[in-house]
Amino acid sequence: MKSPITSPLFATFALLILLSSLALIAQDHFAISAALALLSMPIAMYAYGNLHNFFHRPVGNPRVNHSREIQGILLANCLALGWNLYKRHHTNHHKYNNGPKDYSTNLNKKGDWHSGSYYLTKNALIPYLILLIPGAALAEIPKKSWTPLLFIDETLRTLIKLAFYLAFGPKGLAILILWQILFVLQLFYFNYLQHFEVPIGEAVVWQNPLFNHLTLNQGYHDQHHQSPSTNADHLPTIPSRTPPKKTVGVFHPKLFLYFLISPHHLHTQLNKN
Numbered sequence: 533m534k535s536p537i538t539s540p541l542f543a544t545f546a547l548l549i550l551l552s553s554l555a556l557i558a559q560d561h562f563a564i565s566a567a568l569a570l571l572s573m574p575i576a577m578y579a580y581g582n583l584h585n586f587f588h589r590p591v592g593n594p595r596v597n598h599s600r601e602i603q604g605i606l607l608a609n610c611l612a613l614g615w616n617l618y619k620r621h622h623t624n625h626h627k628y629n630n631g632p633k634d635y636s637t638n639l640n641k642k643g644d645w646h647s648g649s650y651y652l653t654k655n656a657l658i659p660y661l662i663l664l665i666p667g668a669a670l671a672e673i674p675k676k677s678w679t680p681l682l683f684i685d686e687t688l689r690t691l692i693k694l695a696f697y698l699a700f701g702p703k704g705l706a707i708l709i710l711w712q713i714l715f716v717l718q719l720f721y722f723n724y725l726q727h728f729e730v731p732i733g734e735a736v737v738w739q740n741p742l743f744n745h746l747t748l749n750q751g752y753h754d755q756h757h758q759s760p761s762t763n764a765d766h767l768p769t770i771p772s773r774t775p776p777k778k779t780v781g782v783f784h785p786k787l788f789l790y791f792l793i794s795p796h797h798l799h800t801q802l803n804k805n
């Protein structure tokens with residue numbers, strides 16, 4: 533299957549059209565807009581795939597070419613992620629790869645799995661809510677790393693929300709926030725599962741062609757951890773260290789329920805399917 537077009541600017545443009553349409557519908561039909569927001573999550577993962585590949589495969593030198601940073605800032609902020617915070621957290625994820633120092637590890641101090649509800653609250657929901665405060669990332673990023681572009685990054689996240697409020701009213705803003713929360717929950721749900729039941733340092737591989745086409749090969753997560761700078765297109769050529777799985781099961785409502793409340797039941801179910 534041929535890979536889709538990849539460009540952070542293209543993905544930003546597509547997302548802005550999608551989000552504006554949802555906000556417009558939300559003015560009169562909030563429930564329909566909320567349902568469409570849920571259905572649009574694969575598009576969010578496509579946009580994230582662009583952002584992620586762009587992070588690892590930068591075009592141009594950021595010291596001389598600010599367009600890289602600007603593109604990252606635009607796309608990350610549409611997706612509710614601060615670009616500078618994302619770079620910091622994702623670099624940490626690759627360095628510690630689900631180990632105890634990984635900010636988004638799915639293991640507790642005893643080395644047992646966190647429940648999904650705890651994991652999503654800690655890694656997705658609370659950081660999202662904190663990032664609603666203008667300039668919140670400045671509290672986490674060391675002062676020596678502050679740049680003018682970081683201030684643009686931080687300002688933009690607030691400006692997007694203000695623009696939605698002014699253009700589409702409170703319901704338009706609410707649907708933007710709902711969409712962004714759904715996206716971060718989805719992102720961390722996948723991250724949890726991609727590091728579930730594999731040794732620290734390795735990752736799960738999902739070979740579902742549709743999933744990989746939509747997400748720019750996010751399913752080849754073990755290969756990505758082995759070689760983060762390899763372009764997404766070439767990941768399937770790297771042998772994985774873990775037996776590949778199909779992705780279909782992770783969308784099953786029963787599995788999602790087990791993920792939320794009992795990782796041990798999730799373990800039993802995943803090994804049955």
Ligand SMILES: [Zn+2]
Nearest residue numbers: 584588622760
């Ligand atoms: Zn990565």
